Amino acid sequence: xxxxxxxxxxxxxxxxxxxRRYRKDHGLYGVVDxxxxxxxxxxxxxxxxxxxxxxxxxxRDRLMAxxxxxxxxAHPRSGRWTFLTGPTDDSYHDTALFSDLFRDCVSVxxxxxxxxxxxxxxxxxAYRAWTHxxxxxxxxxxxxxxxxxxxxxPVSG
Numbered sequence: 796x797x798x799x800x801x802x803x804x805x806x807x808x809x810x811x812x813x814x815r816r817y818r819k820d821h822g823l824y825g826v827v828d829x830x831x832x833x834x835x836x837x838x839x840x841x842x843x844x845x846x847x848x849x850x851x852x853x854x855r856d857r858l859m860a861x862x863x864x865x866x867x868x869a870h871p872r873s874g875r876w877t878f879l880t881g882p883t884d885d886s887y888h889d890t891a892l893f894s895d896l897f898r899d900c901v902s903v904x905x906x907x908x909x910x911x912x913x914x915x916x917x918x919x920x921a922y923r924a925w926t927h928x929x930x931x932x933x934x935x936x937x938x939x940x941x942x943x944x945x946x947x948x949p950v951s952g
Contacts, residue, residue, distance in 0.1 A: 806832035809915040817912060821866075822932035823879075825912050832916040835909045842880035842937040843904035846944065850899060851876030853947035854940065855927060863939055866929040868913060871921055877910060879929070880937040892941065901944055903937070 810827045814834045817823040825836040846854065851867065855876075858864035866879040883906045886892060896903065904910055917923035 803832070806916045810834055813914055817929075820931070821929040823912060823929065827914075832914060834912040834914045836912050838883055838904040838908045838910060839906045840882050841934065842883040843877050843910045844880060844901065844937070844940050844944065845870075845875055845877040845904070846899065846901040848874045848876050850901070850944070850947060851878070851926075854878070854943045857943040857947055858935060858940070863935045864927055865934040865940075866925065867927040868910075869924050869926040871924070876926060878940045879934050880940050881934050882937070884937055886937060886941065892945075895945055895948070896941075899944070899948060903941070 807827060807829045810829075810832045814825050814827050817825055817834065823836055823841060825834040827833070828835050848869065855864055855867060855878075868877040868879070870876070883904075887903055887905060893903075911917075911923060913923045913925055
């Protein structure tokens, strides 16, 4: 899409409308990358944990059983899910935790990094979608998602 391409303008306007809704309804203060029509969210006040979808399903089920599930973004092409959490903390300094997470192909977004929220252009391309959409501004604590992830560790066969 070029700068003069009408579809680029439309994609940007749709992304801006969605971004405003994310801000107003869900406390997700992203910004639109107008070149790509994507909604970028800086990690800090909102944390993110990404994992393989099969593990993500078990973690989601565990959190839902506790009524503690928050927004989850699916990445169908890569077979991964991203759980949005409350603010990041210093847990990324815990080497034992990160060894466990690394073994299971789980990553925690570091403060200052960016994640991409589902945007209209993503939905048209099936690149990114909500598996569990945001409900108000609720997000579980990062520690809750990490604990559920460790509890759902894949069984080796």
